[in-house]
Every structure is written in structure tokens, then in C-alpha cells.
Amino acid sequence: MVQCITLSGKDYVVMERKEYERIMAETKADLPALPEPDAEGLTPAVDYGRVLLARKIIRRREVLGWTQTELAKRARIRVETLNRVERGRVNPDESTMRKLVRAMEKGEAAVRTKGR
Numbered sequence: 001m002v003q004c005i006t007l008s009g010k011d012y013v014v015m016e017r018k019e020y021e022r023i024m025a026e027t028k029a030d031l032p033a034l035p036e037p038d039a040e041g042l043t044p045a046v047d048y049g050r051v052l053l054a055r056k057i058i059r060r061r062e063v064l065g066w067t068q069t070e071l072a073k074r075a076r077i078r079v080e081t082l083n084r085v086e087r088g089r090v091n092p093d094e095s096t097m098r099k100l101v102r103a104m105e106k107g108e109a110a111v112r113t114k115g116r
Contacts, residue, residue, distance in 0.1 A: 030062075031055045032088040051088035057100060058086050064107045075103035 003014040032054050035047040061071050068086065072079040077099055084090045085100075092100065 031058060032086070046091075047088070050091055053091070054086050054088040057082075057104075060104050060108075061086075064104065064111065066107065071100070071103060074107065075099040 001016060002019070005012050005014060032051050034051050035044055037043045061068070064071075066074075068082050069079050072082045075082070075096075077096055081092070081096060082100075085092050085096070
């Protein structure tokens with residue numbers, strides 16, 4: 001059961017814990033894992049940044065309903081490059097990042113225009 005409520009002017013969704021845990025498990029399953037802290041409790045910043053960027057790209061791509069192949073084609077990059085970026089293995093260079101951002105912004109603009 002899902003219920004929508006408004007508290008202090010903000011909308012919230014209330015659902016059973018089991019449903020929430022199912023949704024969270026599905027979401028986490030498709031995202032690369034964040035790096036674990038080392039013995040001193042420090043997390044490698046570059047690795048952490050790569051994974052955060054990867055997660056952001058994956059979420060935006062999935063909201064658009066695109067596959068890796070479709071985003072790569074629209075961004076005019078190799079799908080292998082996008083795959084390595086989305087796995088958090090590499091940092092995209094500036095040109096690749098611009099192409100990805102431009103493609104996703106065009107897709108999001110098309111969705112907004114379509115929804116009007």
C-alpha cells in the first residue's frame with residue numbers, strides 16, 4: 001500500500017518497508033559500489049568521484065529510458081567508453097563529458113516539451 005501525504009507544505013510518499021527495501025535493492029543493484037574506506041577510515045577521493053559521476057550518468061540515462069547503446073549513439077561516443085565510465089573505471093575527458101551532457105540535456109528537453 002502506498003499513501004501520499006503533505007506535511008508543512010511538502011509532499012511525501014508512505015509505503016510498506018518491504019516495498020521500500022525492494023525498490024532500494026533494485027536501484028542499488030544497477031549502480032557501481034562506492035569504494036570502501038581504507039584501514040585508516042579514508043576513502044580514495046578520485047575513485048569515489050568516479051563512482052559518483054558514474055551513478056549520476058546512469059540515473060539520468062535510466063530516467064530517459066535509454067540504454068547505454070542509445071546514449072553512446074546520441075553522444076557520438078563508443079559504447080565501450082560509456083560502459084567504462086558507468087562502471088566507475090575511468091574519468092571521462094572533457095570532450096566526452098560535454099558530449100554526454102549535451103545528449104542528456106537534449107533528451108531531457110525533448111521529454112519536457114513532450115509533457116506540455
